[in-house]
Amino acid sequence: MTLALRAMTQLAAWPDLSEARPGCGTGRALRSDRAEILHFHSDHEVDLHLTARAIRRYEDHLRSTGAVRMVPGSRWVTVRLEVDSDIHLLLTLVSVALQSHQAWPVPDDSVPADCNEHRGAALPRTILSGS
Template identity: 75%
Template sequence: MTLALRAMTRLANWPDLAEARPSCGTGRALRSAQGEIVHFHSDHDVDLHLTDRAIRRFEDHLKGATAVRMVPGSRWVTLHLEVDADIDLLLTLVSVALQAHLTSPVADDAVPASCNDR
């Protein structure tokens, strides 16, 4: 079982997430009531939708994580899953994303821009 599939399986059991078609049309996605949260594009690459506020708050930590790739101006961050610890990082960031979308919804974040899989 690939790391992405293991992560997807774990996250699919979270009560606030449901499987959905990704708006980008590639791979599989999980969404909350507030919108798309995560896209699984390959066996190793995952895009996670954060709010602008969450990205600014955790930017130094995100930039310091070797598994994370940030695209300037995007509300999505890409995680490259190489080891089990990357799944743990993804689960933590999904929790941050859910909390960010729930507690501080911003009009611009309601409809996510294209994910980073382009």
Template identity: 70%
Template structure:
């Protein structure tokens, strides 16, 4: 079982999340009552809808993580899942994302519906075969 499969299984059991078809059309998704939260695109890659406000708030910390990739202008972050610590990071960030989406609408406009997969994002150390 891959790290992404383990993470998806754990998150799908959360009462505030339900499996859904991703708006980008690729992989599997989890959503809350208000928004898509995560897109599982590959065995090791997940896009997480944190919101622009939340990314700005935690940007320095997110940039320090080798598992996280930020895309300028995106309301999503891409997380590389290679080990249990990366899954733990994802769980924490999903909690943050759920809190962000329970609040008020973003002040800087409509939330981005397009995840980072739409932008062709790959982490620098991601192999070509990880799809």
């Protein structure tokens, strides 16, 4: 079982998430009653929808992990699933996303554009971390 499938299986059991068609048309998605939260695009990449406030609050932490790719101006972050600990990171970030979207609409947040799927492939962890 791939890491993405394991993560999808765990998250699909969360009561605040349900499976949906991804707005980008690629892969599988999970959404809350307020917004699309996750797009599973491959066995190793997941796009996660955060609010602008959540991205600002956790930006330093998001940038410091090699498993996360941020695209300037996007409310989506791409999480690269390569090791088991990446699933734990994803679960934590999904919890942050769900809590962030509880306050939707947030005055300084706009409706997000498409996820990061068509904005280029995520770089491998070794390139992101500089090793």
